Amino acid sequence: MPLRIVSLVPVLDLTWSRLHANFSTPIGNARTSWSSRETLLVRVRDAEGREGHGEAAPLPGVSRESLEDVLVALEGLGSSIAPSELDLLKLPLSLRFALDVALRTLQASPESLAGQL
Numbered sequence: 001m002p003l004r005i006v007s008l009v010p011v012l013d014l015t016w017s018r019l020h021a022n023f024s025t026p027i028g029n030a031r032t033s034w035s036s037r038e039t040l041l042v043r044v045r046d047a048e049g050r051e052g053h054g055e056a057a058p059l060p061g062v063s064r065e066s067l068e069d070v071l072v073a074l075e076g077l078g079s080s081i082a083p084s085e086l087d088l089l090k091l092p093l094s095l096r097f098a099l100d101v102a103l104r105t106l107q108a109s110p111e112s113l114a115g116q117l
Contacts (some may be wrong), residue, residue, distance in 0.1 A: 014074075041053060044106055
């Protein structure tokens, strides 16, 4: 059975950008360290221009998917999405997270809540 997002928004514009950050001091854990990181910032926008943002940042050597896997999945979604039609289980985990955060920030924006208060 597909895992779907419950959303009141029928269709959203979807864009993303790739970011690269170099650290002045490497960061890491007990197994490895990183002197730089690459992430994908995901943006959704509704018909009224409200935006939500999320980040897909799989850790090299830790996450199941690579940043390239996430990029391929994003390109497969295209430039607009219908949140209620997405099958989240078919997406890389870090992309699921990024889309979930983007949709939640969109739905929690002051403009979205104005009529509900």
